Amino acid sequence: MDFEQFRLRTFVDRLIDLGEVEVHHEPVRLIDLSRIIEGTPKATLFKDAGPQHYELVAAVSGSRTRVAAAFGVPPNEASREYLRRMEAPQPITEVPSREAPVHQMVITDNDVDLTQLPFFLQHELDGGTYISSAIDFAVDPRSGKRNVGCRRLMLRDERTLTSNLTQPSDLREIYRGCVEDHRPLPISFVVGSHPLDFLAATLRVPLEDELGLIARLRGAPLPVVKSLTNDLLVPADAELVIEGYFDEQGWRVLDGPYGEWWGFYGPTHPDPLFHVTAITHRRDVLFQSVLHGTRHLENCDAAGVANVSVEASVWRALRDGGIHASAVYHVASSPTGSQLRIALPPEQRSKARDAIQALFAIPIVKHVTVVDDDLDIASDAEVAWAQTTRLRPDRDVIIESGFRGRPGLDHTIDEAGTISKIGFDATIPIGAPEDIDHWRPQPPIVERHAPHYASVRDALEAGPKYFVQLVDGLASGDGREIALQLERLRSSGTVDRLPNGEWHLTGD
Ligand SMILES: Cc1cc2nc3c(=O)[nH]c(=O)nc-3n(C[C@H](O)[C@H](O)[C@H](O)COP(=O)(O)O)c2cc1C
Known part of the structure; x- marks a missing residue:
């Protein structure tokens, strides 16, 4: 088996080649990590972090370019590639412990000491130090269903930590069952994963064997190894694993506050206690942190992977609604999945409102803008232009209320627990004239070639022409001498202008 292809370190090397990583060779204190990670849109690699001289990489999934690189496709093809891979199951192959790189180093029993791992303060007012990149x-x-998720870990002491099992998730429900049945819940937390594994972990697919999701997204067989102190299978090519169990005593120790994915602090809440039974890792382990809960949500790992998974769900929702979009775009600077743009081709323009309604039906979506596909929907500037020039607020804005909001998370929620949603139809109004007044200026593009006509008169005899067509047809490459010729012909009454600005022979 190839244990290097989907190794985090291999991927980081690739990102370095792509110029996507800010590398820090100098010693950096753990307390300074977040400030440096937040200070750049690139991924950050620390070669000498903290007193233990960790190698630690952060924000590997924090951009479209980097997540697309994980799929090995250009950024605008990532969501289609994701959909393609999700359709194709891949085998899961168990390898013996002695072959698994993540079992190269094993720490058990009293040797377990979580304080030797790079837990650090990620946001100013967090309740303690965290590892943010764990996949459970x-x-x-x-x-008997296998579940995979992505959860933060808060350090408590040498052998215990907490995680946030308060947000709605499959793991929370699994743990609730364990508490009811008075039994602990074994978990293996992986730290240091390929972005495709991370993306798979953020998905919530109730009926799916979620280990299989990782294999699907890799588009390759997944090598797994059985954990040493529980029976759980984990990727054998990961960087580090923390094995252990949530005890059966339920939600009782405070987690948080923590800077959250919607751009505010999430409050404290009681969570279960996790007891560590073993730590295994690669000999040259590369630690990982994600960027989360900053003022630049667009640079967060959650946003990077959501660009792909959310846009894929939007393609699906539109297709199911019979709407054929030219492009969809997740606005990553808003909380994950809440703000979306769609571009429609001219023949689908009449479905702009249907598209807005189709997306309102996705619970997380709050804000939808529909534009024509003559725009680059990734451009804030172009979309702002369409919103002011093609959208009439009292006609083209849809506001609907009564949608279920997320308490404790969405500050716009009302007492009844509901939120409202807004849709902007910034497409060209149906029936708008298609004349030069409604065309968008662009620079002339005139190729070098031999002249098609001998003179201006000759060119206009073939039919009315815009000035640029005369420049092109006469291979002028300049245009000023054509202006002079046209003026002479106009003075003698030979040529004139049509209302759209084209030149024509007066006899036409
Ligand atoms: C960086 C990051 C950190 C996350 N941390 C948590 C967390 O601590 N607790 C949680 O419930 N969900 C967290 N999530 C969301 C879950 O990973 C996501 O809902 C996942 O689908 C849960 O998996 P499950 O429903 O299969 O258990 C996080 C997501 C990301 C991207």
């Missing part, structure tokens, strides 16, 4: 592997003891 579990099996629901009631159903």
